Amino acid sequence: MIGLAWREALMITVHHLENSRSHRILWLMEELGLDYAIERYKRRDRLFSPPEYERLHGLGKAPVITDGGRVVAESGAIIEYVIEVHGGGRLRPPVGSDDWVRYLQWMHLIEGSVMLPYIMGIYLEMLGPAGAPIHERIHGEIDRHFGFMERELSGRDHVVGDALTGADIQAAFVVEAASLRGMLDPYPALRRYLALMQARPAYRRALEKGGAHDLDDLRKGWRGRD
Ligand SMILES: N[C@@H](CCC(=O)N[C@@H](CS)C(=O)NCC(=O)O)C(=O)O
Structure with missing residues (x-):
């Protein structure tokens, strides 16, 4: 029987900053049906990532995943990495097409x-x-x-x-x-x-697992209209 820490070391961990682009990665994992762990982080002053997030990756911007000893940041890179390494050819057209x-x-x-x-x-x-x-x-x-x-x-x-x-x-x-x-x-x-x-369904499951997707701060006036 493998203990929890070992199980997590063998699977992808999505380091999920609340209300952020890391929802993308939860959604991706759900679409692919991959086994993964979630580590949750709260924003500092409603805006910034906390210091623990910066310790994961020097830029401190979400999303970040860890996969064994690998740390991958930048959402597009993470999506491409997960699809190429773990996706078995799913969620992308054939290379070269x-x-x-x-x-x-x-x-x-x-x-x-x-x-x-x-x-x-x-x-x-x-x-x-x-x-x-x-x-x-x-x-x-x-x-x-x-x-x-x-x-x-x-x-x-x-x-x-x-x-x-x-x-x-x-x-x-x-x-x-x-x-x-x-x-x-x-x-x-x-x-x-x-x-x-x-x-x-996978988009919605990602929301349930990641917690409320409260992007309300973005709602503030647009072109000064409201
Ligand atoms: N281009 C980057 C942007 C990363 C980014 O700006 N992430 C925001 C969350 S959506 C963030 O970490 N903000 C917290 C901060 O700036 O401290 C990506 O797609 O991964």
Whole structure:
């Protein structure tokens, strides 16, 4: 009989920071049906990761997983790692196929491109009237990125092909975050896509296991409207 500590050493541990992108990884593990452990961490001042999280990985940003002696950070890298090492070819198109090229682009598009204007929009809002000189530029970039995703997802249920892939797990978080800020009114395809993702049993199980997904702080006014 293997003791608990040993069992955990042999399986992936998802280091889950409350209300964060680490929901992506819980969702991934649930979709793949893998055995995993969860270590939970509370945010410091509702915003930052706690010092124990920084001790896991120098950047201290969620998500982080440990897999035996390996520590993997950065959500896109974790999703690719888990799919390649433990996924047995599931949740990604065959390597080298056209769908795989699209999968790779979306896997990197979200954190590499879309998150930047999204976060800049939050900071702009914090600046209040002082942000006026860069308002048009930032909102132009937000519209450009979200408009691109809207056109790409029109008439589709998934980012790639006709089944869920890791790229959907990467994409849904930013669409959900935008939805909470009331940004999706002009984007019916993104609203439909998000509803499809949120209805998946594995998405919901990840929420149950990870605890409340309270992204309420994101709800604060958008473009100063509310
Ligand atoms: N590009 C990174 C972003 C990581 C990130 O910003 N994580 C946030 C949670 S959603 C975080 O750890 N915030 C806590 C902090 O900044 O201390 C990824 O996708 O993993």
